[in-house]
Amino acid sequence: xxxxxxxxxxxxxxxxxxxxxxxxxxxxxxxxxxxxxxxxxxxxxxxxxxxxxxxxxxxxxxxxxxxxxxxxxxxxxxxxxxxxxxxxxxxxxxxxxxxxxxxxxxxxxxxxxxxxxxxxxxxxxxxxxxxxxxxxxxxxxxxxxxxxxxxxxxxxxxxxxxxxxxxxxxxxxxxxxxxxxxxxxxxxxxxxxxxxxxxxxxxxxxxxxxxxxxxxxxxxxxxxxxxxxxxxxxxxxxxxx
Ligand code: RB5
Numbered sequence: 001x002x003x004x005x006x007x008x009x010x011x012x013x014x015x016x017x018x019x020x021x022x023x024x025x026x027x028x029x030x031x032x033x034x035x036x037x038x039x040x041x042x043x044x045x046x047x048x049x050x051x052x053x054x055x056x057x058x059x060x061x062x063x064x065x066x067x068x069x070x071x072x073x074x075x076x077x078x079x080x081x082x083x084x085x086x087x088x089x090x091x092x093x094x095x096x097x098x099x100x101x102x103x104x105x106x107x108x109x110x111x112x113x114x115x116x117x118x119x120x121x122x123x124x125x126x127x128x129x130x131x132x133x134x135x136x137x138x139x140x141x142x143x144x145x146x147x148x149x150x151x152x153x154x155x156x157x158x159x160x161x162x163x164x165x166x167x168x169x170x171x172x173x174x175x176x177x178x179x180x181x182x183x184x185x186x187x188x189x190x191x192x193x194x195x196x197x198x199x200x201x202x203x204x205x206x207x208x209x210x211x212x213x214x215x216x217x218x219x220x221x222x223x224x225x226x227x228x229x230x231x232x233x234x235x236x237x238x239x240x241x
Contacts, residue, residue: 081144082211083137087113087130089123089158092151092195095203099149102204108211123152127161131190135167138189148190149207155194162190166231169224174198179206183213187224 084103088096093115100112113129115121130148137146148168150158155172162170170190171182174197182188191210193203215221 082108083141083144083146084108084110084149084211085113085130085133085137085146086110086149086151087126088115088151088195089126089153090115090118090120091153092193093118095193095195095200096151098200099151099203099207103207103211106208123150123157124161126150126152127158128165131162131165131168131170134189135165138167146189147211149193149210150190151193151195151203153194153196155192155197159190159192162192169227173206173210175202176205176209179209180213183210184216185220187215187220 086096086100086103096112097116100110103110111133113126113133115126127150130150134146134148137144148162148170150162150170152158159170159172162168168190169186169188170192171178171186171188172192172194173179173182174194179191182191188210191207193206195203198206215224
């Protein structure tokens with residue numbers, strides 16, 4: 001039986017049972033123009049991010065929970081007060097460039113500290129430039145949080161170098177879970193990624209996840225405070241032979 005041709009009574013909610021003066025839109029959720037635009041935008045953004053899930057062969061992106069997460073991603077990114085400082089060495093220039101374009105399109109303010117060419121550089125120099133900007137910016141800015149993203153071949157060199165800088169908690173991540181935990185449990189403020197170990201779609205997913213998650217605090221706050229306290233310890237003196 002076609003809903004539109006139902007003479008009355010055979011379908012659970014039929015037009016014949018509508019109260020006088022109520023159009024079909026009273027019964028059916030036909031949206032207003034502004035709602036249609038909003039739904040279109042949300043659907044498009046869902047489609048955009050679902051490509052990430054689809055590309056890595058995970059079909060879970062159709063779930064309502066995932067849709068909500070994607071909507072949250074887009075809304076929080078658009079209204080975000082998070083600033084980003086991004087940098088890479090020569091091994092990760094194309095990936096860094098694509099990530100910068102992607103994150104700007106997501107609504108983030110991005111400061112690209114380079115490098116911009118495949119000429120060889122030393123990753124500790126880039127780590128120092130990016131982390132210095134992150135730490136300084138967080139000292140000066142009251143309202144916004146500044147986070148860093150560093151890429152090199154494996155992400156290892158960048159993470160070792162970044163963690164030498166006072167105030168930096170750098171985390172090398174490879175997937176959605178580690179990216180989320182780095183923020184939720186470790187309050188990492190610099191994300192390190194490997195351009196030779198991780199595909200571009202997963203790099204984007206890691207960055208979005210890192211930027212959308214927030215620190216849980218509580219017992220994790222106490223642990224992070226202990227990490228910060230380690231920075232105050234006197235340096236181990238060199239053995240004098
Ligand atoms: C550069 O060849 C490479 O060593 C660097 O990008 C990084 O992987 C270091 O950890």
